[in-house]
Amino acid sequence: MACPVSSLLQQVRRTRAQVQQELQEREEVERELGLVKSWIQDTQGLLPGLATDEGSMLQELEVLLPLISHRQNVERIAEQQQSKYLDLYTILPSEISMQLAEVTLTLGSLEEQVPQTALYWLGKLLIISVKLKEKAPEISQAKEETKALKEELESCGRSLSELDAAVQEFGEQNPTLSKQLKDAITKLKEIHHHTGRLADYRTARLKKAASHVHEFSEMLEFVMAWTERAEAVVKDSLIWSSSSQLQDQINTYQLVLQESRELHTNLDTMAERAALLSEVLQTEAMNQQVSELGRHTEELQQNIRTRLQSLQDAAKDMERLELEVRDLQAALESAQGTLTSPELARLSLKEQLAQRQRLLTDMEGLKQQVQAVQVCQSGLRVPEEAVTSLPICRTALALAQEASQLQHTAIQQCNILQVGGTTRHHRVTLTHHKSTSR
The missing domain is CATH 1.20.58 (Methane Monooxygenase Hydroxylase; Chain G, domain 1)
Structure with a gap:
């Protein structure tokens, strides 16, 4: 069996939660009604006189357009509240009931100041006007929508002409009662004209827009x-x-x-x-x-x-390297040509030695050219891993080795010629000595 104190606490908690929920719901209702009241207060100042300026008139009527929406919203709130308290087997609280009645009466009073027929056509024209100002995602859709709106606008124009004729006929029998209707039709015709100009402007803008697209x-x-x-x-x-x-x-x-x-x-x-x-x-x-x-x-x-x-x-670096390599190659070919020349072999040993010694002296320049090639190669502004695979670098290495080998060969030949020249000199001296002894 539950403890009486525990049950009482649970009941208090439930009651407190219900009260809090009720307060929140009432605050929401009062907030929504407050918005409607604020709109009513702002709107009432626009109603006493009919505007003569088209722009002001349009602004005035656009402010009136939410009237139906607010009225439907208040009716929805009233229905919800009555249903809610009916389920609770109690009556609608007086403070909510009075606020709903006050707002409903005020909205009704405002609505009476705008003829229902005029309000209907006003709504249609304003919807067309708003749609004409909307931006489409692409030009083809914008053209189709504008065409459809212009057709709808033409239909509105025909209906307004018929309505104007009916009001004129009604006015002949009821001059006093028809004045408000005539004023409303005049406003609607002005708005229709304004909306038509807006449609023409949009059509012209779309033609230019097609070129821009x-x-x-x-x-x-x-x-x-x-x-x-x-x-x-x-x-x-x-x-x-x-x-x-x-x-x-x-x-x-x-x-x-x-x-x-x-x-x-x-x-x-x-x-x-x-x-x-x-x-x-x-x-x-x-x-x-x-x-x-x-x-x-x-x-x-x-x-x-x-x-x-x-x-x-x-x-730039490659051109410089290629030029140095070409010069080195030409110098090597010249040196090799001199070293292996048949004419050189037909000279005397003394002359051959002199030629090869001069060639060795010239080969000092080859060393400088090899160094110049190496400097160009080390200064190449290419990735380091690409240097070894460059054909020009492999050629430069081969030429450097060839220059070294050529110099070594020339030195060997000079040494041989020097030894050969000394031996021959000794033989000539020995022969001359023998001849003198005899």
Whole structure:
């Protein structure tokens, strides 16, 4: 059996929760009714006189348009509250009942000041006006919607003409009663005229917008095509090879950069076209596309500039190395030609020795040329791992070895000739001595 104190506490808690919920619901009802009261207070000041200025009149009637919505909302609140308290077997609290009655009466009074027929057509015209100001996601949809709205506007115009004729007929029999209706019809016809001009303006803007969209698409196509080419170039690895092959790559990068000169102009123009189109189209996606393309193309350009500078530096160094290697190769061929010349072999030993000694002296220049090649090679601005695989570097190494071998051969030949010359001298001296002795 439950403890009486515990049961009492549970009941108190439930009651407290119910009270809190009731307070929250009443606050919500009072808040919604307060919004309606505030709207009523703001609106009542607009009703005493009929505006003569079209813009002011339109603003006045647009303020009145929420009248039906507020009335339906108050009816919904009243129905909910009555149903709620009926389920609780009690009556609607007097403070809520009085507020609902007050707001309902005030709304009814406001509604009586606007003829129902006029309010209906006003609603239709204002809906068309609002839709004419809405922005479509694309030009074709905007044209279709505008065409449909103009047709609906023409239908409204025919109906207003029929309504005007009916009011005129009614006015002949009831002059006093028809005055408010005539005033309302006059306002509606003015609003219809204003909405018609708005539709014509939108149609004209859409014609210009079609041209702007075409221009935007053309420039977008150019930017996208350049972007694809640039991405393909950047994706390819740089080839570190001869100066001519490096120059071919330089030409490709320079061409892509040259084509990019129009990018910023096109992107700026695309942004301008998007701004013009924003009057009739939703251009958020277009603006975002222009912004992203601007960032992406700038990154690609910077990447290409960096690669181009690396290629140009490498090409300069490679040209210098190739020139030094050619000079070294020519000097070696000249030295080899001299060393192996048949004419040299027909000279006397003394003359051969003199020629080879001069050749050895000249070969000191080969050492300097080899050093010059090595300096150029060590200063090559290419990746270190690519140096060993370069044909020109392998050629330079082979030429250096060949120069060393050639010098070694020349030294050996000089030594042989010197020994041979000394031996011959001894033989000549010995023969001369024997001859003298006899």
